[in-house]
Amino acid sequence: MKITLIKGDGIGPEITESMKKVVSALKLDIDFEEINAGLSVFEAEGEYIPQRLFDSIKKNKIAIKGPITTPIGHGFRSINVELRKRFDLYANIRPIKAPGPLDLKFDGVDMVIFRENTEDLYAGVEEMISEDEAHSIKIITREKSERIIRSAFNYARENKRKKVSIITKANIMKLTDGLFLDIGRKIAKEFPDIEFEELLVDNTAMQMVINPQKFDVLVTENLYGDILSDLGAGLVGGLGLMPGVNKGEDIAIYESIHGSAPDIAGKNLANPIALLLTFALLLDDISEKDKAAKLRKAIYETLKDKENYTKDLGGSNTTSGITEAIINNLGD
Numbered sequence: 001m002k003i004t005l006i007k008g009d010g011i012g013p014e015i016t017e018s019m020k021k022v023v024s025a026l027k028l029d030i031d032f033e034e035i036n037a038g039l040s041v042f043e044a045e046g047e048y049i050p051q052r053l054f055d056s057i058k059k060n061k062i063a064i065k066g067p068i069t070t071p072i073g074h075g076f077r078s079i080n081v082e083l084r085k086r087f088d089l090y091a092n093i094r095p096i097k098a099p100g101p102l103d104l105k106f107d108g109v110d111m112v113i114f115r116e117n118t119e120d121l122y123a124g125v126e127e128m129i130s131e132d133e134a135h136s137i138k139i140i141t142r143e144k145s146e147r148i149i150r151s152a153f154n155y156a157r158e159n160k161r162k163k164v165s166i167i168t169k170a171n172i173m174k175l176t177d178g179l180f181l182d183i184g185r186k187i188a189k190e191f192p193d194i195e196f197e198e199l200l201v202d203n204t205a206m207q208m209v210i211n212p213q214k215f216d217v218l219v220t221e222n223l224y225g226d227i228l229s230d231l232g233a234g235l236v237g238g239l240g241l242m243p244g245v246n247k248g249e250d251i252a253i254y255e256s257i258h259g260s261a262p263d264i265a266g267k268n269l270a271n272p273i274a275l276l277l278t279f280a281l282l283l284d285d286i287s288e289k290d291k292a293a294k295l296r297k298a299i300y301e302t303l304k305d306k307e308n309y310t311k312d313l314g315g316s317n318t319t320s321g322i323t324e325a326i327i328n329n330l331g332d
């Protein structure tokens with residue numbers, strides 16, 4: 001099977017290298033079609049996303065990517081946002097669960113965040129009103145809200161989850177968030193087997209750091225989802241461990257939550273586990289659940305020994321060192 005691989009910037013090349021070693025150890029019949037995007041491509045070719053990348057994703061339908069650096073300002077649109085919009089990858093799905101026995105403040109956190117990925121304040125509709133005033137337009141549509149909320153409920157049902165919480169600020173943004181909430185209430189009626197909860201985003205943030213075990217599946221708009229999923233990552237070991245996927249109707253791009261980590265790039269310090277768990281999500285979706293379980297088990301075993309920990313987990317192991325430990329724990 002062919003999968004498009006985007007190495008990305010910063011720590012991207014190091015963690016994708018680690019992933020390739022693990023794929024080889026898992027003896028999977030996967031052929032990576034490597035096409036890069038981002039800063040390095042811009043410097044060499046003058047464009048951030050080459051047409052051949054769009055063509056490859058369209059053909060293979062599945063891509064896995066390392067992080068891409070987004071230059072701030074200069075009227076520049078994020079490459080990540082561009083890819084999500086181009087392929088209409090409307091659902092950003094982020095499981096929040098510790099992948100091993102870590103020293104954490106909370107045990108038993110196990111939630112999944114469904115974040116709408118294409119609109120809200122990330123739609124990129126901004127304008128300068130004057131030199132001293134800038135506006136950004138928040139866009140919420142019925143169609144896009146319905147499909148993210150419905151996919152969260154379908155996921156809950158298929159994965160035997162008990163509850164879906166819809167997160168808004170509908171008390172203040174009565175039209176935009178009000179529409180999102182109203183759609184949620186209607187869809188919840190189609191799923192009487194799933195408990196439905198309405199929460200405001202500020203309250204959610206507080207509850208996530210007081211009683212995070214109460215959450216199951218959360219569905220929310222783009223900005224709130226972005227922030228809450230980083231908050232969630234902090235609850236279960238940090239950005240170096242958190243997987244994610246962007247899904248549309250028939251195309252998916254798998255990527256971890258973290259960015260290109262320029263502070264540690266090129267130093268063999270990055271934790272590859274986030275990308276490896278992202279790859280495990282991909283395996284689940286291509287009917288390789290046994291291999292996905294084997295990889296998760298190897299990661300769990302590796303995290304039992306603090307000697308294996310990289311710097312983000314308080315240890316001193318390297319990217320290549322922890323990759324080797326995981327491969328050893330895969331067994332035969």
Ligand code: NAI
Nearest residue numbers: 067068069070080239240257258259260261264270271312
């Ligand atoms: P970041 O996630 O790159 O880094 C935040 C902190 O976490 C840093 O201290 C970094 O060293 C650490 N960190 C992140 N991933 C790690 C890993 N795998 N192992 C160990 N430590 C890790 O966030 P930041 O600094 O805000 O963004 C850097 C660049 O990445 C920006 O250009 C941003 O736009 C881009 N970015 C790209 C994303 C993507 O491609 N999906 C997502 C988020 C940010």
